Amino acid sequence: MSTLTAIALTTGILSGLWGWIAVSLGLLAWAGFLGCTSYFASPRDGVRGLIESLVTNLTGVCWALVIIASSQYAALDIVGYIITGLVSFFMCVQAKKSWLSYIPGTFIGCGATFAASGNWQLVIPSLLFGGVFGYLMKSSGLWLAQRKKQSPVNASKQVVNRS
Template sequence: MKDRYQVAISAGLLAALWCGIADTFHLVTWIGFLGCSTYFAQPKTGFQGVLMTWFTTLSGVFWAWLAITGSGFVDTPLLGYLLTGIVTSAMCLQASYAKLAFIPGAFIGCCITFAMAGDVIPIILPLLLGALLGYAMTQLTAWFVRFKTTPQHA
């Protein structure tokens, strides 16, 4: 990987910063890192990538919330199984829309919501900030690369 040192420095600095921010504001750190990872995995660049990350992961949060909430209406696990199948299909079908085309993003948001037992309140902010963290890492890396290649005058 070209520029691996610049990537390593920017990722390390911003990961440490994220941990401090998450700790200070009592945010779930690992959710932010999943938002960041989703940003890097989806195909768009720049702020369009941030938007795709937001749209797809938040849609997954919604679908999981729907399955968890819906399954609570009947005291049988069968409804939960059925709703999980339905929302899985829905997350795949929604990819017909360009802004929701990154299916793994929806699954990441869904898995986070299942891991948090359907409590969406502590999910939203770190997920949104995580995508911005990924964007910031790309910007800082680009700056480090430009700095490295700019001739230094004495």
């Protein structure tokens, strides 16, 4: 079994499980899939990649709340757009810190918060659970692929193929 097939298999199974858990807990399934996507797209693997994607997702939620709160005081729409531009600038500048260097994760958290009309109480747990599910999808797929490569059946096929 190829690594891609193994990851696809575990991702499919865990995606269905996530959908059920999200509905059961009243979470936003789509925001969880954004958290999952954030981990999969992260430049780092493993626990560090998970932590960095989650931390940047959470900062994105905070930045969205800053934009939403600040824009409420803007009398003209153009002021809200200027605020959005300034905050987006700072969302990128925060990448100077290594743990905040995953800029797409920040924008994913921000976008999820906008899509949920600022309901951060639902967005945060949805992103967090989703990120963990993304980690589990990939790590279990890698584990399954490695296990299939080391199985006795595959080992005997390799010996026969070398003959």
